[in-house]
Amino acid sequence: MDVRTWLLRRTPIRPLIVTTLGGTDVRLAAERATRIRGWRPALSPAEANLLVVAGPADPTTAPFLDSMWKQIPAPKARIHLDEPAAVETGLTSGADLVRSAVGQPEAEVSTAHEEHETPMPHHEHAGHDMSSMEMPGGIPMADRAPDRDELKLDQLTVPLGPGLPAWPTGLFIRAKLQGDVIQEAAVEVLGEPTAGTEPYWASAKRQRARRLDSCVRLLTVAGWEDAAATAARLRDDILMEKDVESDVTRWARRVRRSRTLRWSLTGLGVLDGPKWTDSPLAGDAYDRLTRWTSSNPTEDDPAAILDALPRLLTGAEFATARLIVASLDPDLERPRVAHG
Known part of the structure; x- marks a missing residue:
């Protein structure tokens, strides 16, 4: 066994749990199983090595999940849990993938069950005008607008949600910033719970x-x-x-x-x-x-x-x-x- 394989097998699992609408029961089961296993949840993609998507498949969240996936450093794995009964085996499989020497560290290992959860290709932005760049959901990153003193200052549009840790499921906010102050906020709800199911x-x-x-x-x-x-x-x-x-x-x-x-x-x-x-x-x-x-x-x-x-x-x-x-x-x- 080489040193890299030895280290991978001892990698602490840091799950980042993201919930889609209708997945509260799955999230709670995943959080409980995570705690019982002694895993410390990640509070950002940079801290994570296991992306856990809890709840029904939802195409509206796919771009945000793909963006988060790219921010998670290798070794990493990605799983989709659509019911509480799948939590234990899903977490075990995800941990095995994180600790596997196969496909690491460059490959984006995914255990997503749904086709739309396949990681998106990486797009290079080097040399582009920052004002023309977009974040998930087609949000422009930067623009200019007058402040209260009639000065033209950078106005940055920042997306909040839907995959932030400790964030209400389905909530999406477009916040326009000047400096560190929010000048305008637009609120949306992404996705719909499965029809016929009780909250x-x-x-x-x-x-x-x-x-x-x-x-x-x-x-x-x-x-x-x-x-x-x-x-x-x-x-x-x-x-x-x-x-x-x-x-x-x-x-x-x-x-x-x-x-x-x-x-x-x-x-x-x-x-x-x-x-x-x-x-x-x-x-x-x-x-x-x-x-x-x-x-x-x-x-x-x-x-x-x-x-x-x-x-x-x-x-x-x-x-x-x-x-x-x-x-x-x-x-x-x-x-x-x-x-x-």
Whole structure:
């Protein structure tokens, strides 16, 4: 056995789990299996070596998945899991491919089941005008626009989602930046859940676990991985109908006592005024987190969140955009009724 083969066989697996609409149950199964195996999830493509696509095949997300795949360094593998029963064998196969000497390091090893998930060919951009380049979804990378002082400054269009870690499934935002400030935000929903299927979080019995799932996302984006990991374990225990209420209470008390977390979230994504008086979305990001950690979590309206996001993001610093989105965490598998 040569040194390269020896090292590959001992490569730690760092999965990056991306979910398509209708794949919540698959994602939860993959996250739980990942935790049990002792794998640390990747928080960016650069940290990953196993791209896990959880949920039904969705052509609208293919360009974004292909872009993420190119950013993952070798050795790497890619798998598509379309049902919870496929998770264990799929993760095992993916790990074997990452650690295999065959086809590494140059080859883009893929275990995708769907034809559209085959990695796209690499396009060279050297020597091109940056203003003409496009990102996934046909988004131009750079342009120029006047700022508030009537100066012509670079205006960069940045796509957020749909494959970002700790990001609401199906959400896609086009953010126009000048400097580090979002000047304009357009919100879309990519894909549709499989017809005839009930949204995973529709059951009232799952609302406590649903809110812990939202806490996982917000705490991950805020950088508190330990508290996020505990929330994920408690979420899974509740879904398995284990009695962990005392553990949840201790965890919630710890989260609410964090001065750093309060400082990080206070004043972000404020929703106030008569429209929000009785809404569980009212207040800022910290207010919403506090409600999620309560013993009586309530449902919110995904359509109202989609309506509010462009205004909340416009004028915000780019570094806070993901915190604002995570504090709202719309469930886009649920029916959305447009607001007049």
